[in-house]
Amino acid sequence: MILSLVEVNTYYGTSHVLQDVSLGVAQGDVVALLGRNGVGKTTTLRTIMGLTPPATGGILFNGREVRAEPPWNKAKMGLAYMPDDLRIFSDLTCEENLDIAAYLVKRKGYWDKKKVMDLFPVLAERRGQKGLNMSGGEKKMLSLARALMSNPSVVLLDEASEGLAPMIVRSLAEAIGTIRSHGMTILLADQNLKFCRRVCDRGYIIEKGQIVHEGGMEEIWQDQEVVNKYLAL
Amino acid sequence: MLQSIVHVCLAGLSQGMFIWLVASGLTLIFGVLGVLNFAHGAFYMLGAYFCYTVLASLGDNFWLGLIFGPLFVCAVGYFVERYFLRYVYHLDLPYQLLLTFAFVLIFDDLVKIVWGAGSIGSPTVPGLGGSVSILGRMFPTYSLFIIAVGPLVALGLWAALERTWAGRVIRAASSDREMAAALGAKVPLIFTGVFVFGTWLGALGGGLAVPYVGLLTPGMGEAVIIEAFVVAVIGGLGSLKGAFLGALIIGLLSSFGTRFLPTFDMFLTFILMALVLLWRPQGFFGEASR
Ligand SMILES: Nc1ncnc2c1ncn2[C@@H]1O[C@H](COP(=O)(O)OP(=O)(O)O)[C@@H](O)[C@H]1O
Numbered sequence: 420m421i422l423s424l425v426e427v428n429t430y431y432g433t434s435h436v437l438q439d440v441s442l443g444v445a446q447g448d449v450v451a452l453l454g455r456n457g458v459g460k461t462t463t464l465r466t467i468m469g470l471t472p473p474a475t476g477g478i479l480f481n482g483r484e485v486r487a488e489p490p491w492n493k494a495k496m497g498l499a500y501m502p503d504d505l506r507i508f509s510d511l512t513c514e515e516n517l518d519i520a521a522y523l524v525k526r527k528g529y530w531d532k533k534k535v536m537d538l539f540p541v542l543a544e545r546r547g548q549k550g551l552n553m554s555g556g557e558k559k560m561l562s563l564a565r566a567l568m569s570n571p572s573v574v575l576l577d578e579a580s581e582g583l584a585p586m587i588v589r590s591l592a593e594a595i596g597t598i599r600s601h602g603m604t605i606l607l608a609d610q611n612l613k614f615c616r617r618v619c620d621r622g623y624i625i626e627k628g629q630i631v632h633e634g635g636m637e638e639i640w641q642d643q644e645v646v647n648k649y650l651a652l
Numbered sequence: 653m654l655q656s657i658v659h660v661c662l663a664g665l666s667q668g669m670f671i672w673l674v675a676s677g678l679t680l681i682f683g684v685l686g687v688l689n690f691a692h693g694a695f696y697m698l699g700a701y702f703c704y705t706v707l708a709s710l711g712d713n714f715w716l717g718l719i720f721g722p723l724f725v726c727a728v729g730y731f732v733e734r735y736f737l738r739y740v741y742h743l744d745l746p747y748q749l750l751l752t753f754a755f756v757l758i759f760d761d762l763v764k765i766v767w768g769a770g771s772i773g774s775p776t777v778p779g780l781g782g783s784v785s786i787l788g789r790m791f792p793t794y795s796l797f798i799i800a801v802g803p804l805v806a807l808g809l810w811a812a813l814e815r816t817w818a819g820r821v822i823r824a825a826s827s828d829r830e831m832a833a834a835l836g837a838k839v840p841l842i843f844t845g846v847f848v849f850g851t852w853l854g855a856l857g858g859g860l861a862v863p864y865v866g867l868l869t870p871g872m873g874e875a876v877i878i879e880a881f882v883v884a885v886i887g888g889l890g891s892l893k894g895a896f897l898g899a900l901i902i903g904l905l906s907s908f909g910t911r912f913l914p915t916f917d918m919f920l921t922f923i924l925m926a927l928v929l930l931w932r933p934q935g936f937f938g939e940a941s942r
Pocket residue numbers: 431434436454455456457458459460461462463
């Protein structure tokens with residue numbers, strides 16, 4: 420396991436959001452974290468990244484206990500994060516948003532500005548545009564591309580497919596295939612079961628802050644009972 | 653008439669550039685850290701006193717005072733940010749105001765203890781102490797120097813923020829500190845750096861004021877900080893461009909006010925602020941809400 424959580428508990432103030440969450444992501448896998456709105460997917464990713472540190476439990480990354488590390492150290496160790504609200508720096512241009520990620524964390528690897536622009540050609544067209552003036556879809560690609568710029572070993576993607584037209588979801592799935600083919604490990608928090616089936620190997624289902632099911636992605640897809648109980652709207 | 657207007661304009665410009673020097677640090681700190689630093693006026697005052705002390709102990713050389721004096725104030729700024737201010741970033745504005753205001757009182761009293769409550773006479777500047785004739789009337793050379801320094805500082809700040817890596821990281825951290833941290837920016841260090849740099853700008857303003865104000869008094873920061881606040885507010889809190897423009901306008905307005913409507917001098921400044929805020933509550937270049 421390149422990344423594992425061991426009985427992690429996270430609070431927002433007094434509200435106990437993550438309750439003994441344990442999960443593991445193997446090197447090179449694409450793993451889904453599935454669940455309805457408000458069950459704790461985003462909180463799990465934020466906890467891993469160190470933005471909302473857990474109260475108790477362990478987070479192992481590359482065999483190291485990183486629970487207490489601040490986010491900037493985790494970024495340097497090779498974790499990257501695409502938040503659900505994308506968080507493009509609105510005052511910086513598209514290109515500067517990419518450059519800054521590569522500047523802040525210098526890790527060797529496949530990805531660089533040219534490679535991410537090949538992956539998402541629209542970013543090359545918009546390179547001089549301020550983040551402020553980019554569309555939702557463009558921002559999503561930029562946020563994902565920015566996460567790749569540091570050549571992380573694990574990327575955390577929050578709601579990657581949300582709000583995209585079906586055709587764009589398909590090309591995003593292809594892009595994720597390309598990204599994994601270059602050796603990256605991906606943890607994907609998503610509500611779109613079809614999309615996850617297309618890109619993920621395994622999945623965890625979270626409900627009210629607890630992991631309630633885990634299994635192969637195809638197996639989850641087939642399991643009507645689990646889908647109806649935890650995922651159907 | 654022309655001669656008089658040109659001179660009033662020049663006086664206004666130099667006054668405006670002065671306010672800008674103080675407002676720039678205030679604005680930078682607010683823009684990046686989101687903290688309204690009341691103690692900025694105290695840093696201005698400390699800048700003046702340290703500059704004075706350094707120059708007096710180094711053979712009355714103003715330039716040495718101006719270079720080394722503000723560095724002492726930077727150390728003070730570091731101490732304030734690292735051990736106090738850092739712990740109130742996540743609290744509401746009133747707590748930040750209370751803390752920084754406490755530092756105003758503390759520094760005022762420290763200055764009284766160290767330098768005494770009385771005023772210290774200030775020196776003239778070698779090379780810039782005289783006057784030059786402009787349209788047949790004398791104008792202080794030092795004021796011309798200030799008029800030149802203001803835009804230089806503005807240009808330097810602009811270039812540093814827009815054209816350097818440190819500047820891009822600062823802009824990123826100021827627009828979204830959490831995302832910047834997730835991308836690997838050591839945000840607390842950046843904040844300390846920006847605060848110390850903002851402190852240096854305020855102290856530089858104070859150092860430059862030494863020959864300008866003629867007298868150093870404890871509490872000399874208060875008058876300046878009020879004008880700098882006005883300028884920062886009408887320019888749009890956090891906007892350096894706005895602060896520069898605001899400082900020019902306030903400088904000119906108060907210079908014309910002093911010349912033509914002497915009784916209404918300060919009044920004009922505040923009327924202008926009220927009008928600007930009625931027209932655009934966020935100031936010239938401010939964002940609609942923060
Ligand atoms: N900043 C916050 N403060 C307090 N509660 C929060 C905060 N963010 C999320 N929560 C709560 O934590 C729970 C999990 O939220 P989240 O992790 O965003 O769920 P998901 O991403 O699965 O939709 C929700 O009940 C939500 O209301």
